[in-house]
Ligand SMILES: Nc1ncnc2c1ncn2[C@@H]1O[C@H](COP(=O)(O)OP(=O)(O)OP(=O)(O)O)[C@@H](O)[C@H]1O
């Protein structure tokens with residue numbers, strides 16, 4: 029609704045609400061009012077002045093009636109919109125609703141979130157520059173219609189999953205369908221279901237959004253989509269693109285020219301006017317959670333978006349998150365099971381190797397047990413591949429002095445610096461601080477300083493020693509720094525140029541290796557005793573995924589094995605692993621969560637504080653707790669005492685956190701909404717505090 033402008037000869041002014049990225053501490057959270065001579069539809073992109081700057085903003089739909097409205101400035105006092113980017117069609121009402129929901133839920137301002145999820149270049153472009161970009165987009169060649177790619181005949185389970193999906197696709201837009209949880213063991217052909225589902229949605233003239241945890245880790249998946257949809261306009265959206273590529277791809281989706289968008293978590297906010305289907309691959313993967321700024325869960329937002337736009341969403345995994353599993357148990361999600369591998373091959377036989385049975389020499393056990401070496405040798409002789417999984421890069425996690433006990437601590441963090449033998453450095457994996465390895469112990473001058481423990485570099489070296497002639501390769505964050513090197517290294521594995529692959533969790537995710545018949549987890553015990561209640565869930569998923577890389581070729585499945593070297597072979601987690609029994613594991617974890625009052629039976633948020641001293645951070649959190657206690661009159665929310673984070677100090681900053689818990693999501697949300705605005709003011713009283721942040725539904729505790 030527009031008010032009448034004072035009688036002038038100019039066109040009447042209109043009042044516009046514009047979502048703009050106002051800094052949080054200014055206390056401005058909702059959209060701001062501006063004046064415009066031009067009537068602009070909600071969702072239109074504009075440039076507006078804020079203070080001395082000019083920013084990108086989105087014309088926001090009218091406020092809901094219940095939203096608090098502050099005193100309104102008279103129209104003639106409002107600052108005018110500087111420019112409208114009217115070459116772009118407005119963002120949809122659905123898009124605005126999604127952003128508004130996410131902002132409310134994750135406790136950010138609408139303008140901040142909108143700015144954060146739009147392509148960065150859009151923020152900088154003048155309308156003229158934008159028009160040039162759009163012209164280029166016009167010239168973008170449409171893919172040549174290709175011969176339909178060869179498709180395999182579906183397995184009965186795949187056909188059943190697809191039939192259920194078709195039923196939902198047929199109702200597109202009429203009612204919100206139940207989310208589908210595609211629970212299929214590794215190698216059951218989930219990707220083929222995504223491909224067919226996408227085909228069907230595209231055939232109905234709709235756009236398809238496929239979310240993946242980390243595009244760069246699974247070039248194979250992108251290749252499979254590209255191959256199948258050779259005649260379809262497909263774009264990717266992820267943070268590895270250049271700003272220009274990201275804008276171009278985003279625009280292609282926004283104009284409906286890209287029919288298929290394959291992207292990482294940020295793509296959940298892609299503007300897709302004809303969206304008809306969302307796929308979330310490996311829905312349990314922690315990388316769907318954004319870890320800074322607006323800490324949203326793309327998986328959860330995908331479910332919300334599908335609900336909002338009344339379209340089907342498929343959440344796929346061999347090891348669903350316990351949240352999703354629980355919802356399926358409750359009947360809120362529809363579960364589709366694919367319990368068999370394609371071709372009927374068995375899952376690898378899991379062997380727990382008891383490390384206690386190894387002879388100890390001087391308290392140091394050999395890293396690789398003899399039977400494991402033997403199993404590796406067998407694979408070598410048969411020309412099969414093995415994968416050694418160790419989630420720790422570098423040569424050794426610590427360097428120490430046998431004389432005085434000196435250890436390679438990071439001077440800036442509460443962590444050890446990792447010894448990297450290849451370039452003889454000590455590197456902190458938290459702050460990046462790197463130094464040459466000292467020639468002698470900095471503590472006592474003893475020249476004998478020795479590595480303690482083992483990382484992937486050392487494992488690679490030990491394997492080469494134990495199995496001369498074997499072609500050993502290593503894939504981890506260090507070996508894949510150069511662009512294209514991961515693809516090249518994976519290519520070598522697929523081509524059979526590698527006998528033994530050593531790697532971190534990078535190699536366990538989603539790869540369709542055809543020749544691996546042995547996977548070994550060398551030292552996974554660490555996570556068993558973590559203080560984070562999600563550690564067992566993550567470890568189990570990781571080991572199941574790792575096991576899933578073996579025996580993917582039905583012919584070799586019977587002789588494929590997963591070895592776990594452990595000091596705790598009786599642990600319930602490993603026992604469930606030996607039978608590939610995700611359901612049993614999930615049941616026991618959910619029982620524990622229920623009795624401990626943890627998610628999904630309770631709702632959590634974390635308030636984090638960072639300061640030069642632990643005292644300053646703690647004082648802030650305690651003061652914040654006092655405010656919260658006052659706000660939460662009904663006592664529905666539980667506040668825990670502030671505790672240091674797992675790595676308490678990083679780059680000389682002390683980090684503490686305080687857990688906030690409630691059985692009621694609504695009560696927690698209500699408290700956060702009232703509490704956080706007060707924290708801005710509180711921060712000003714706590715001079716030592718560097719920053720604070722809230723994480724709703726935190727993943728790592
Ligand atoms: N119906 C089918 N007929 C023949 N081969 C198939 C069929 N469906 C899938 N495949 C093949 O089976 C292999 C495993 O499928 P896919 O990679 O989709 O499994 P997945 O369930 O996604 O596994 P993971 O969870 O381990 O990623 C692939 O090589 C794929 O090409």
Ligand SMILES: [Zn+2]
Pocket residue numbers: 438439440441456457458459460461678679
């Ligand atoms: Zn450090």
